Amino acid sequence: MTHRGDEKLVLRGVGKRFGERHVLRDIDLDIPAGQFVSLIGPSGVGKSTLLRLVAGLEPPSDGRIDMLSRAPQPDIRMMFQEDRLMPWRSVLRNVTLGLRGRDAQARALLAAVGLAGRENDFPVVLSGGQRQRVALARALIHEPELLLLDEPFGALDAITRAAMQLLLEQLLARQPRTVLLVTHDVEEALMLSDRVLLMRDGRVARDLAIGLERPRHRGDPVLAALKEELLDGLLAAEAAR
Numbered sequence: 001m002t003h004r005g006d007e008k009l010v011l012r013g014v015g016k017r018f019g020e021r022h023v024l025r026d027i028d029l030d031i032p033a034g035q036f037v038s039l040i041g042p043s044g045v046g047k048s049t050l051l052r053l054v055a056g057l058e059p060p061s062d063g064r065i066d067m068l069s070r071a072p073q074p075d076i077r078m079m080f081q082e083d084r085l086m087p088w089r090s091v092l093r094n095v096t097l098g099l100r101g102r103d104a105q106a107r108a109l110l111a112a113v114g115l116a117g118r119e120n121d122f123p124v125v126l127s128g129g130q131r132q133r134v135a136l137a138r139a140l141i142h143e144p145e146l147l148l149l150d151e152p153f154g155a156l157d158a159i160t161r162a163a164m165q166l167l168l169e170q171l172l173a174r175q176p177r178t179v180l181l182v183t184h185d186v187e188e189a190l191m192l193s194d195r196v197l198l199m200r201d202g203r204v205a206r207d208l209a210i211g212l213e214r215p216r217h218r219g220d221p222v223l224a225a226l227k228e229e230l231l232d233g234l235l236a237a238e239a240a241r
């Protein structure tokens with residue numbers, strides 16, 4: 001489905017309970033088309049749970065989540081810390097999984113993620129960063145209205161991680177998508193996001209607009225000040241657990 005620019009993700013009074021445990025509460029959010037939003041917060045605060053609710057993998061206990069779109073069935077794709085590729089399928093066949101007649105598009109996407117010439121390789125011979133590139137191509141070939149990223153670069157070394165952040169930024173500049181990213185890395189959130197949500201005690205405690213120009217520079221003093229502010233917020237949220 002082509003990105004039309006008029007979709008919107010809306011959450012109203014969303015809560016989630018697992019038995020007695022109230023993990024998420026009172027989440028109200030409006031995320032317009034093309035916005036890149038990061039979710040940060042202490043471990044166990046409910047970031048992944050929120051992503052799973054938005055993906056429709058689990059129902060909320062309270063409230064509602066709507067993807068307002070002209071598409072009858074908006075496409076939502078998810079990417080995880082593990083690549084979740086099929087080891088018995090080639091790189092190309094992982095990207096075209098469930099699709100027919102899209103080889104040319106898959107090859108072009110693999111070239112865009114830096115894997116030209118690796119189409120016939122199997123995941124086992126790729127590095128962790130390369131496998132995440134395939135996972136990214138596999139998500140993007142569907143031209144999703146919404147891309148849900150659950151710490152997709154969390155298992156990568158710092159340099160590969162920075163390269164993946166840059167790649168994601170470049171791909172999104174060419175083909176904007178609405179993105180929800182869960183990350184523990186405050187700098188990653190600041191490099192990529194239009195908006196950072198800091199979660200605390202199952203709620204959105206801070207909703208910070210990041211108005212920095214792109215491409216962004218890690219040494220930018222405004223970014224450094226925002227980083228400090230978010231780290232302080234994270235530490236306070238951690239202390240309140």
Ligand SMILES: Nc1ncnc2c1ncn2[C@@H]1O[C@H](COP(=O)(O)OP(=O)(O)OP(=O)(O)O)[C@@H](O)[C@H]1O
Nearest residue numbers: 018021023041042043044045046047048049050182
């Ligand atoms: N299916 C489930 N059944 C019971 N409890 C669950 C379930 N899924 C998540 N939880 C609980 O909900 C809370 C939030 O988990 P979640 O994975 O969303 O946190 P998170 O913020 O993503 O944490 P992390 O940063 O460590 O990945 C945790 O206490 C977790 O144990």
